[in-house]
Amino acid sequence: MRVIVAALVILATRASAETKPETPTIAVLDFEAIPAGDKDQLSVAATLTETMATELLATKAFRIIERRHIAKVMKELALGQTGAVDEQNAAKVGQLLGAKFLLVGSVSRVAGKQLVQARQIRVETAAAESAQSVSFSDIDDLPEACRDLARRFAGGAAAGSVSTFGDFDAKILRETARSLARQIAGHFPVVKGRLVSVLPNGKAGCDVGPGAFRGELFEVVAFDQISESKKSMGQARIDQLGTHSCQASYKRTSGPIEDGAEITSQPVALRIDVSAEPAALAPVAAAFKTALADELLGAGSFRATSGDNVSLVAKGHLTGKRGARKIEVQIFDRDNGVLTTAATGASF
Numbered sequence: 001m002r003v004i005v006a007a008l009v010i011l012a013t014r015a016s017a018e019t020k021p022e023t024p025t026i027a028v029l030d031f032e033a034i035p036a037g038d039k040d041q042l043s044v045a046a047t048l049t050e051t052m053a054t055e056l057l058a059t060k061a062f063r064i065i066e067r068r069h070i071a072k073v074m075k076e077l078a079l080g081q082t083g084a085v086d087e088q089n090a091a092k093v094g095q096l097l098g099a100k101f102l103l104v105g106s107v108s109r110v111a112g113k114q115l116v117q118a119r120q121i122r123v124e125t126a127a128a129e130s131a132q133s134v135s136f137s138d139i140d141d142l143p144e145a146c147r148d149l150a151r152r153f154a155g156g157a158a159a160g161s162v163s164t165f166g167d168f169d170a171k172i173l174r175e176t177a178r179s180l181a182r183q184i185a186g187h188f189p190v191v192k193g194r195l196v197s198v199l200p201n202g203k204a205g206c207d208v209g210p211g212a213f214r215g216e217l218f219e220v221v222a223f224d225q226i227s228e229s230k231k232s233m234g235q236a237r238i239d240q241l242g243t244h245s246c247q248a249s250y251k252r253t254s255g256p257i258e259d260g261a262e263i264t265s266q267p268v269a270l271r272i273d274v275s276a277e278p279a280a281l282a283p284v285a286a287a288f289k290t291a292l293a294d295e296l297l298g299a300g301s302f303r304a305t306s307g308d309n310v311s312l313v314a315k316g317h318l319t320g321k322r323g324a325r326k327i328e329v330q331i332f333d334r335d336n337g338v339l340t341t342a343a344t345g346a347s348f
């Protein structure tokens with residue numbers, strides 16, 4: 001009888017071991033840094049990626065694919081890790097890695113905080129099974145933020161259970177800001193021209209190409225006899241702008257400025273203000289202002305300033321509930337005249 005019981009115990013133990021589910025593998029790909037190219041943000045994204053892998057492993061709910069294997073596969077597929085993998089190509093990447101899941105996401109600087117958004121993609125179906133987000137203010141809080149995310153993924157939180165920071169979707173907000181920035185930047189191209197009828201009192205006539213506006217600042221370039229090359233001689237600002245000509249004030253910094261000196265528009269000093277209606281949307285408006293400033297600066301046509309020495313002012317107005325926002329941005333010159341308007345609806 002004892003032999004039979006012992007045999008049954010052994011068989012039960014073996015059956016339990018055989019039916020015990022295997023710990024799934026997950027590959028943590030590089031988190032996308034937003035704004036892209038920002039060195040500090042890239043550093044945050046790199047730290048976040050490493051910490052997420054560590055915290056997911058600590059939950060004992062996953063086995064982690066080594067970083068060197070991930071790098072090798074991404075190289076074979078001629079893909080950069082950051083932002084390269086979505087639901088469409090997740091299957092191929094995951095299969096080559098031998099992973100059951102991929103973890104992809106982004107970290108955005110929004111209204112003075114870091115917003116982390118992450119998706120757990122099942123390789124077999126190429127579908128996002130879970131989407132989670134968390135925010136933190138100080139880099140010292142990053143480990144705890146990652147620990148919180150890892151616990152949620154390990155707990156099998158369903159897709160759609162995204163905890164949001166504030167009343168907006170940061171990724172869609174950033175995409176909307178990028179779209180509006182492109183619309184605005186298209187109205188302010190690099191303008192070239194020349195000075196004519198240059199007077200010694202700092203005044204001159206000018207001929208400029210299309211796209212110039214009153215108050216726009218230009219670099220003045222002329223041929224330097226000493227170096228026998230073109231050299232920056234100073235700056236000029238358009239005071240009056242007509243259909244075929246303009247009047248400008250110039251300031252010499254080196255060398256003479258004479259008739260025929262070339263002028264090229266400089267990045268526009270721009271102040272951005274964004275209001276909201278109702279007032280409860282003020283945090284969303286602040287986040288949109290930050291995103292719009294980042295995108296306009298990235299376009300290369302503008303430089304931000306918070307002071308009064310500006311060439312243009314961008315005034316935005318945000319309305320609507322989440323999922324049905326409306327944002328309009330008007331660009332004003334120094335005389336408070338509207339130069340252009342950009343507007344769009346958005347779901348952030």
